Amino acid sequence: MTLQLFFVTNGSLSTEHRHNFSQLNHTTKMKRREFIKSSIASVAMLSVPSALASTAPATKKPKHKNSTIKHPAKADDFNVSMAGYTFVNFSLADTLKFMQSLDVHYLCIKDFHLPLNSTDQQIADFHRMLSDANVVGYAVGPIYMKSTQEVDRAFNYAKRVGVKMIVGVPNYELLDYVEQKVKETDIRLAIHMHGPDMPIYPDASDVWNNVKHRDARMGMCLDIGHNLRYGSDSIADLKRYSSRVFDIHLKDVTAPTKEGHAIELGRGIIDFPDFVKTLRKVGYKGALSLEYEKNMRNPFTEIAESIGYFRAVLHTTR
């Protein structure tokens, strides 16, 4: 069963719409329907999967009490997503096919799957492909911005694609200009951090210090792996900075140092049960996007293991 969701491509969405979209993450199918009825905008039609139903086909109840059968409430209660970068070596078609097989329905759109200079027709075709695969493109990025022209281009791209959030990395000196664009477009910016690998925005504290006095729609994409590789405490940072955590990159790593490398979720050092409990404590409403950076030329079984691992942590901590 699928529901129809319409995306704006020729104008910005209202703040009310944004909040509704945010709430969507935690609502039931019925609430989704109400949301959609109340906020249909125009143009690009996407098919939103009823993820709860698909991950927990527990509708056939036994006639007698059977303690082995889980309560349907033990389905995913967050939007398990994929960061597009994971599929840098694969076509959009292959990416979507694999996501369908994993029962994952949210994607952060990366430019190699939808170039920044795409025509309106290319954008419409892209959305059609996602819709056919029951996938929603919930944001774009990461996008690097090194000039005001690149800032303009990024916000214009997000607007044309019809998303309300950019995962981005604007040079520090561009933040005043970026803030203007956020106010103009009502598009949120989630600044991505890259740990010890890049001098710019190494960790959550650095992003926080650069956005805390700015518009509330400027925040971070908390990459729990890169942040930890910088030596920072990702779970503590999620608590501290929760008001500005708009997106999360899921990752496990082997060590809290630059030498630490990506690994299948559950095989590294990150305490995912505590992490998920903290997500609930702070009332996190965004996506949880696996950005998988080990063995990127043949990552499929490793991604599947990681998604399975994360889904079980969600189910087990409820």
Add this chain to the structure above:
Amino acid sequence: MTLQLFFVTNGSLSTEHRHNFSQLNHTTKMKRREFIKSSIASVAMLSVPSALASTAPATKKPKHKNSTIKHPAKADDFNVSMAGYTFVNFSLADTLKFMQSLDVHYLCIKDFHLPLNSTDQQIADFHRMLSDANVVGYAVGPIYMKSTQEVDRAFNYAKRVGVKMIVGVPNYELLDYVEQKVKETDIRLAIHMHGPDMPIYPDASDVWNNVKHRDARMGMCLDIGHNLRYGSDSIADLKRYSSRVFDIHLKDVTAPTKEGHAIELGRGIIDFPDFVKTLRKVGYKGALSLEYEKNMRNPFTEIAESIGYFRAVLHTTR
């Protein structure tokens, strides 16, 4: 890091040895070493992986307290295993390569990977391949037994392979004869159940009723999926019959009926968190073997997702 374990191939192991092997499931590496020192028997040398270390490479502790880093104790505390039948369409080499990639180190040996009429040399070669892949063959089966000759062949095979347990399906009328063989060889029999698909041993209660008055080394391989498909309550049965549950087939299913089919762990109706909590309550010491029966010609990402799911349930319920 690996430890050396010697398997008997030319004689039966003592009861003490069997109990030690059973304890191995829950011991630390140090305890394993002591066990091995105290129980070396002869001949086929296997390499036992230090699974705890490999699943939780959390040895590099940060200098400061970092709440994101899990306590090493959150590694697997059961032997996550594979039922050989899962790989009916794949060679032993491919099976072992895939198991290594999943960090899974225990296998129930199926006859298509090691025929019942294998020579001693073939058995030795088989063990060498497992050892090279850091995999332990912890039992053989399922083996069907429809005559006393087939019972003799099964027990002789187990003895020659050097395992202390057969997962088997002997015709009901052979149980007296099987009991004699169990007493003679000290090899345990774990009777496999097949739910509504076969008239023989449909569920755990049927196995229990057929073994409860017999030798304590006769019990069951509790297939939580097939048992549930018969309408039986696998978690309640694990509690009721725990003294005779020697092996477990992990499986998720879509419905508690014959029409219910296998599916990736976590996507079906089985409550794995409650199941694992019950394993701990009853002090289960055996293997937990994924027997994956969906999409058996291309099951790799689905198995990976299932193993990731189960591992996270183990970690999250500790």
